[in-house]
Amino acid sequence: MNNSTTLHIARFLLLVVVQITVLNQINFLGFLNPYLYIIFILLAPININRSLFLVVSFLLGLIIDMSGDSGGIHAAACVTIAYIRPVILRSSFGLSYEFQTVKLGNVSFGERLVYVTLMVLIHHLILFSLEIFNFSHILLIAKKTLFSSVFTLVVTMLVLVLFRRRDS
Amino acid sequence: MQQIINFLIRNKNSLLYLLLLFLSLFFTVQSHTYHKSKFITSTNFFIGGLYNWQQGVTQYFDLKSENEKLLEENKKLRNRISSLQVQDSLTSYIDSTSFATPYLYIKANVYRNDYSKLDNYILLNKGSKDSIQPDMGVITDKGIVGIVESVSNNYSSVISILNSNSSINAGLKKSNQYGSLVWNGKNPNVVQLETVPRQALLKIGDTIITNGRSTIFPKGIGIGTILDYKLDRSQNYYTIDVKLFNDMTDLGYVYTIQSNRKEEIQELVKTQNEQ
Numbered sequence: 001m002n003n004s005t006t007l008h009i010a011r012f013l014l015l016v017v018v019q020i021t022v023l024n025q026i027n028f029l030g031f032l033n034p035y036l037y038i039i040f041i042l043l044a045p046i047n048i049n050r051s052l053f054l055v056v057s058f059l060l061g062l063i064i065d066m067s068g069d070s071g072g073i074h075a076a077a078c079v080t081i082a083y084i085r086p087v088i089l090r091s092s093f094g095l096s097y098e099f100q101t102v103k104l105g106n107v108s109f110g111e112r113l114v115y116v117t118l119m120v121l122i123h124h125l126i127l128f129s130l131e132i133f134n135f136s137h138i139l140l141i142a143k144k145t146l147f148s149s150v151f152t153l154v155v156t157m158l159v160l161v162l163f164r165r166r167d168s
Numbered sequence: 169m170q171q172i173i174n175f176l177i178r179n180k181n182s183l184l185y186l187l188l189l190f191l192s193l194f195f196t197v198q199s200h201t202y203h204k205s206k207f208i209t210s211t212n213f214f215i216g217g218l219y220n221w222q223q224g225v226t227q228y229f230d231l232k233s234e235n236e237k238l239l240e241e242n243k244k245l246r247n248r249i250s251s252l253q254v255q256d257s258l259t260s261y262i263d264s265t266s267f268a269t270p271y272l273y274i275k276a277n278v279y280r281n282d283y284s285k286l287d288n289y290i291l292l293n294k295g296s297k298d299s300i301q302p303d304m305g306v307i308t309d310k311g312i313v314g315i316v317e318s319v320s321n322n323y324s325s326v327i328s329i330l331n332s333n334s335s336i337n338a339g340l341k342k343s344n345q346y347g348s349l350v351w352n353g354k355n356p357n358v359v360q361l362e363t364v365p366r367q368a369l370l371k372i373g374d375t376i377i378t379n380g381r382s383t384i385f386p387k388g389i390g391i392g393t394i395l396d397y398k399l400d401r402s403q404n405y406y407t408i409d410v411k412l413f414n415d416m417t418d419l420g421y422v423y424t425i426q427s428n429r430k431e432e433i434q435e436l437v438k439t440q441n442e443q
Contacts, residue, residue, distance in 0.1 A: 020215070021222040027417075030356070031284035050181045058188045062195075066208050067215045068282065069289035069325055071199025072192030079192060083185040130196050132286050140353070 008044070012060065015040050020067040032148055034155040035074075037064060038123055041082050042116060042156070046089070046097070057082035073130040077123045088118050116156055117149075124149045200287070200333070210280065210291050211320035219279040219291060227277075234420045241309040271386050272426040274298060276306075278419045279323070283330050283356040290314060290326040292422065300324050305385040305425040311413035312336070312378060312389055313422055324424075330356055330416055338391055339379035343368060346379045349391065349410070356416045358395060361408040368406060370397050376410050383430040 019037040026033050041057055061078030065071060089097045092115040093107060128144045176183065195208050210216065274294060282288040294300050296319045306313040306326050314328040315336070327334050330351050338361055339346030347364035361376060374394045380387025392410040400407050 017218065020218055025280075027284050030417075033284070051184055054181065054184050054188060058192070061192065062208065063215075065192075065195070066212065067210050067218070067280075068285075069199070069208075069210050069291075070285070070287075071197070071208060072195030075192035076189055076196065079185060079188045083181070130193075133196070133200055134286075137286075137353075 004045070008040075011043070012040055012056070016060070016063055019064060024068060028151065029147075031144065032151050034152045035123070035127070035148070036152065036155055036159065038078065038081065038119065038152075039156055039159060041078060041085065042119055044082075044085075054079055054082050070131065073127055076130055077126040080126055081119050081123045084122070085119070088115060088122075092118065112160070113157070116160070117153060120149050120152050120156065121145070124152065209318050209320075209325050210289070211295065211318055211323040211325050213320075213322075216279070216291070216293075216320070216323040220293065223277065223279055223293070230418075230420060233418070237309070237420065244309070270427065270429050272428060273423040274300060274426060275421060275423055276300070276324075277421055281417075281419050282328070283417050286332050286353045288328040288330045289317070290328050290419070292316075292324045292326060292424070293322070294424070295320050295322045295324050297321050299426065300424055301426075303384060304427075305389075306422050307385070307389055307425065308414055308419065308422050311391050312385060313414065313416075313419065315384060316424060328416070329359055329412075336385070337379055337381045338376055340364075340368060340370075341375040341377045344379070346381065347405070347408070349376075357412050359392070359410050359412060361410050362400070362405065364406040364408060366399060366404055366406060370394060370406060370408065372396065376408070383427050383433050385425065386427075 015037040019035070023034055023036055037060065040060060044053060057078040058075050061075030062072065064074040068074075092111055096107070124145045125141075128141050128148070132141050132144075199208070210219070276292040276294040276298075278290055279293050280289075280291040282290070290306070290313065292300070292306070300316060300319055302316055302319055304316045306316060312329060314326040314331070314334065316324050317327045318325050329336065329349060330353075332351065332353060334349075334351065336349040337346055338349045345365055345368040347361045349359055349361050351359045364370075372394050376391045376394065378385040378387060378389045378391065390413050392412040392414075395409040395411040397406050397408040399405070
């Protein structure tokens, strides 16, 4: 139980509370909510034990699902982006990922934007496909995915910039 | 055997992923089937407690509008009472043994209210301790809100009328034709009344009310007014857009309805079916 583990646990709890009590009730323009809690999956250490990571992501999604009575849609989306994260890390950071030296705080803005965008898009696509659960509403899925992704992306990038740790 | 174990160890992450994905899909499908006992609900101790804490902070913010709603309702009830008193003095008085009213109202506070999804649920701060049971109706002073779906000790979750699984009997105020109330997921203030027979005489602005055909809602609770109507594809039924009386995006306090004659009616229906 070292310092960084405590940090990740604290971040997990804080994100859950903020997501449930504040962000799930924004309803911007009537239907848009930023899903900031996936920052936990974005910021998880590169060399984390993958099985543990999958289980923790699943639990994170499940807690959010519980709070919104939405079945298992967040859990499915979270566990999927946790599973494909190495692929996305490799495609957005290239070589520095291979050497395990990536720190989200000190990569260039472009690379970080690509990484966050890909993760957010995949998460939201799965989330809204399962939430609506009906392919006759495919336009609604596309609309919600697109607008919510932009909203989440803006909030996530802002939070990443504002809460960057100076020492790293 | 060795190879199988090796395969399992090599692919343990993928297998774990598939297992967890399957589990979450199972929960999702379960949440889309109406009336199944669910594991994943917000009525548990932790999430309910979190909302309880949040409500303690935020409930002061909308005190003003809540007060106005209460005054409005008080005014309405006062007017009703004074008109009833006139009637009562003219008619005979009631036998004291038949005081048991057919419906009992229990007030509850809305902890969470969704309206932006396709399947929306509402969380209330009363549960089985306050004798709330599944299948009780939920209303405000203006109109209907939904039906209680699952209940824990201290919390209950309500299937909102803004839910693709919800279907409630409703009819016209001026005639006895009825249909079922559903939601197409577009506007949280407009719901659809389907399968109203084409013989019904409709006019924009007519009132839609509950018709008391089920044991959940008493007859005559307001729902909304007709915004627009058209014949459906079969040309036999109307589909009506109903503008709700309630503002579903702004719910503070609600009443749940306990029907005291429900068991009696259900028993009667059961004996009828057996014959």
